[in-house]
Amino acid sequence: MDDANTRPYHLPQDAVWFITGCSSGIGLALAQLVAKTSNRVVATARNPAALAGIPDGPNVFKHALDVTSIPSIDVALQAALSKFGRIDVVVNNAGHTLVGDTEAAGDEESRALMDINFWGMVDVTKRALGIMRDDNSKTGQQGGVILNVSSVGGWVGYPAGAFYHATKFAMEGWTEAVAKELPLNWNIHLCNIEPGGVSTNFASTSLKPMAKRHPAYADPSYPSNVVLGYMADPQIQKTWAKPSDMAAAMYHIASRGQRIPIRVPLGPDSYSMIIADLEKNQKLFEELKDLSMGIGQAAVAAFM
Known part of the structure; x- marks a missing residue:
């Protein structure tokens, strides 16, 4: 059951990319990048007028998509198939965050956050699986790649973003399970992309404060307020990665002709924070190893 994503994936030269959330940030940068290659791109957003930053051309198709609406998803995917005949790479990028005091x-x-960040990804992916298995084989290579844009926040939780982290933890667990569920001969590969800080409007227009804040959390030294101050600091944001760098890395993952890993941290901050969290948790687990291993050993041995 651990043999997911072990075979290499070879991206067709005329591959079709279907990308959600292309009005700005990573989605926009990735659509712009794909448009410069021999690949084809279906760039989507709630409002197609917001896609003006993506150059027009025979290999570019722009379409409206609300990932919280199943009819909208069905229409957009069918339009992509009608236009290009196949979908090789799906990038679930649409999403936003919600910050504040969880209690309030x-x-x-x-x-609503779960609907767009998690269920939107689920509803697009479930339909994409059938297309990659059944429709793509009619026009050439069966299979494809699904890149789900998670976050370092899909691995580590921080104050002020409990519901955002919940959506990304859910995304990562769901993606890993589905990746292990699919027969290898379907040639369908799923991957969690885990960016760190990215210089996009995610920290402004996409960062939605909760409608109310609880007065008990007003102290500026409290953890949530420290994190919110960090996120809003323009000097800190200058150290974050460019969307174009994230886009180039994601294109490389899909096109390099090797296996598609289930998780890819992107950015030195993401990599360092995840490694630090792994090491911290390993130390904590080892402190309680005797307790953990001493419970139900006979039953564990029988199961294994």
């Missing part, structure tokens, strides 16, 4: 978060805004 409203149900509506919290569930």
Whole structure:
């Protein structure tokens, strides 16, 4: 059951990319990059007018897509198939965040975040699997790649973003399980992309503060306020990666002709924070190893 994504993937020279959330940031940069290659790109956004930054051409198709609407997803995917006949790479990039005091978060805004960040990805991916398995084989190579744009926040949780982290943790677990579920001969590969800080509007227009804040958390020294201050600091944002660098790395992952890993940290901050978290947790686990290993040893041995 651990043999997911072990075979190399070879991107067709005329591959079709289907990218959500292309109005800005990583989605925009990736669509612009793909448009410069021999590949073809379906660039989507809620409002197609927001896609003006992507050059027009015979290999570029722009379409409206609301990932929280299943009819909208079905229409966009079918339009892509009608235009290009196949979809080789799906990039689930659409999303936003919600910051503030978890205790004060409203149900509506919290569930809305899950709808776009998690369920939107799920609903696009479920339909893409059938296309990659059944439709792509009619025009050449079966299979494809699904890149789900998670975050370092899909591995490590920080104050002020509990619901955002919940969506990304859910994305990562779901993606890993599905990657291990698919038969290898379908040639479908899933990957969690884990960027660190990226200089996009994600830290401004896409960063939505909760409707209310709890007065008990007003102290500026409290963890949530420290993190919010960090995220809003323009000097800190200058150290973040460029969207074009993230786009180039993602294109490389899909096109390099090697296996597609289930997780890829992108950016020195993401890599360093994830490695540090691994080391910290390993130390904590080892401190309680005797307790962990001493429970139900006979039952564990029988199961293994």
